[in-house]
Amino acid sequence: MYLTQALHRWASATLAGVATACGERVRTFAETRERVSRLAGGLRRIGVAHEDRVGILSLNSDRYIESLFAIPWADGVLNPVNIRWSPTEIAYSLEDSQTRVLIVDDVFAQAVPAVQAIYPGLRTVIHAGDGPTPDFAISYEELITESEPTGDACRSGDDLAGIFYTGGTTGAPKGVMLTHANLVSAALGGLASGSFFRHGVTPRSLHVAPVFHLADFAFFLMTSIGGGANIAVPMFDPENVLELIGTQSVTDTLLVPTMIQMLADHPKVSAYDMSSLRTIVYGASPISPALLGRAQNAWPTVDFVQAYGMTELAALATILPAADHSDGTRQRSAGLMAPISEVRIADGDGTNVPHGVVGEIWVRGPQVMRGYWHKPQETTEALQNGWMRTGDAGYLDEDGYLYIVDRLKDMIITGGENVYSSEVENALAQHKAVAACAVIGLPDERWGERVHAVIVRAPHSSVTAAELQVHTRNLIAGYKVPRSVSFVDALPISGAGKILKRSLRDTIENSSRS
């Protein structure tokens, strides 16, 4: 199993099949194979050798997709860098992984001097942009035109494919080592579920979420394996996305719930032709029933599919099929074990608990990471006999559906009672005036922690804290009802689309102190 197989297959198979599209540029698989083999030749010429890490710091583009094939083709290891990071964080991840070659686009070329000031080990910068190539960089397009094609190193199986730094919400970033088998088996497992893409339709996938994040990376790989076109969008802009779906005949896209909300609630949502769209895959967090309802109203023929996973699992553990989105209970679950996964729920000793009982979610399968780069202790803590301890809490129902209760570390302990934020968030989200919400624990003299809700109001709503407290009291136990509420315009989200609860907590604590 190897990342580049899909490119080999479709370039050999079809003359006309489209591999990438970005703005006006459209390239077939055969053209892409030619460019990738030359780019790989160029990487080798500038000194990329066996297992050297090559970073990519760029908005989504067709060149990003080409680089994802070219780096392993050249015998290198991918390091897709989080575009939301500061120069300090970027330099940390490059230095930690000893990445000496970095591909940047026009936007991120500007960050290079600041990064190199911190990490001088970054010796070569390749500029993959449309603007002029900066002095400190070499040109991506020239590297392609001036290099001879090279044969694919055919890195495969247990060979290291990439180091993916977790944009986790707590602690220092860790480099997740994923092999070719990890990545390809996760993509095959996703496809094997039958939940992604529609049988018989060649996918045209819109990459709106950043491809450096493993959820969208997996979506890129599934699309490629399926012989589909990867359509790259540099940044999420609701109106642009609505327009592109029609003009590019997009069949599938992967979004985080926040993006779905911004599209579904957009005033011009009904003005655009979305008839080509078959499936919206979402992840990072469950979708609230109220938002799902609005999205289904907006696009009645679109399937909604949820994937649950994490970087350490090549982004895939469970899948909630489209059909289960019409079931009020199952719609709140993370779905069934993917065709490559085993999931078990364990107590603190690692012993299985019965169906219906909450415990820590453990996952096993060919997608489980090799480990954390140069972090043997964290690796030992995370991996046990092939199982990945996710750190998430949940339970399995009797039909095998996984319900995620919360990230263990996000649990709020108030007056000695455990409160899982997601339960409170689900209750809040059922109020029609709530567009988005997050529930956190804030320090409280009386209760230790108190349940606090942060709310994004729906357009034109002026709902009050008291009204929301009355609403939730009808749905959940009194001690779970938010004792305090604040209203914001938008929630801070990570590159992975997760709500940054720590940042939310810091902001609110600071503002209440000031």
Place this chain on the structure above:
Amino acid sequence: MYLTQALHRWASATLAGVATACGERVRTFAETRERVSRLAGGLRRIGVAHEDRVGILSLNSDRYIESLFAIPWADGVLNPVNIRWSPTEIAYSLEDSQTRVLIVDDVFAQAVPAVQAIYPGLRTVIHAGDGPTPDFAISYEELITESEPTGDACRSGDDLAGIFYTGGTTGAPKGVMLTHANLVSAALGGLASGSFFRHGVTPRSLHVAPVFHLADFAFFLMTSIGGGANIAVPMFDPENVLELIGTQSVTDTLLVPTMIQMLADHPKVSAYDMSSLRTIVYGASPISPALLGRAQNAWPTVDFVQAYGMTELAALATILPAADHSDGTRQRSAGLMAPISEVRIADGDGTNVPHGVVGEIWVRGPQVMRGYWHKPQETTEALQNGWMRTGDAGYLDEDGYLYIVDRLKDMIITGGENVYSSEVENALAQHKAVAACAVIGLPDERWGERVHAVIVRAPHSSVTAAELQVHTRNLIAGYKVPRSVSFVDALPISGAGKILKRSLRDTIENSSRS
């Protein structure tokens, strides 16, 4: 990746999910896991150790399915024996693979003394039948009840999963070594194509073709990964199969074209309820347009899907999706490369030939066998840089569809011209009076070989050789038209459902000499 993962997954996930059904016996995944772990404990108790081969010589049954899980669970290696073989051939394959433990059913218990007379190394026989256990055997059910459950050895990845003897139509049987990764990736690749099973329907798969053959083995594995029920039928009987589809709510089945013909042409075909049936997978040979038409008339809501592969490829190289069966041209192809396959067409030097040009079919992917058991030279000839040389001739069209022209060794050379039997067979099959046919080369003083057709007439037809010659002359070149024709009641088929052309050739040559 490991064979037993599907059992672990679904036994953990669901309380009620059905794993196997055989006659009146129905067992859940949880019950099956319990029986498998005890059977594995029993196998270890009777001395099965690391990588010991364990044979299975049995008609399809639920116990066959359990054994397929239990043998790797016990750290053993599978050797599913061809049930069409003579005791001499069975003894050959057991001795060649040094298989010392054999599981047999009621039918094949009778063959054991003859096999042991030739191969005394067969030290232990396990009787997995419903009748009395013979003196020379130990009871399968007692082995389960009297053994403690043992933990899964978790053989996986590149570990040897089984030795599968090719029921090839020429030469001595060769033991094809397939790893866990080979088998599981082929099954995932099949599922990932979206062509098997219907999304959202838990499969109930009817095993009519013998599961020792890798096509049905792959079908068993896909069903298990998908959480479906494997319904075992000991022998193919058309009326019984028609009845079982309704009574067992069968959703999917795998048949060879000969079986499809016997079902579609059965006088009572319309008397049975087939409303649960979604997909008929067929392989071994393409289906003639005439037969496909009759089958589609009989079951208008059923999808027909073709898979092309061979034992050395864990049975999967390409897949022809249901939708392409309505296209007269594509319907004759073997479909598109499966999501795990690369296919290339090479000339005698191994160099790629252009689209549309016939050459030898080479296949690469994670499903390619490790090699032939104890046959290094044959392995070297078959495997080159990860590619499997299939020995089949074909071409790719510009959209990537593979057309198989013939098995290279079956090509007829008549008067210096190459004739591919399949082309002649396709022409013959378009005559409505032809139920089935096979074209072979017979020795001929004038032409070297002459094209000879063996015909099974459709019911109530009395078509003559001359009429068929006129018919084919309108479709193909004169030198390809059969110079002689014989009529038979049925064609001899191998365990794999392939027409035994060598046997046909021998029979006809002998009868023409006598």
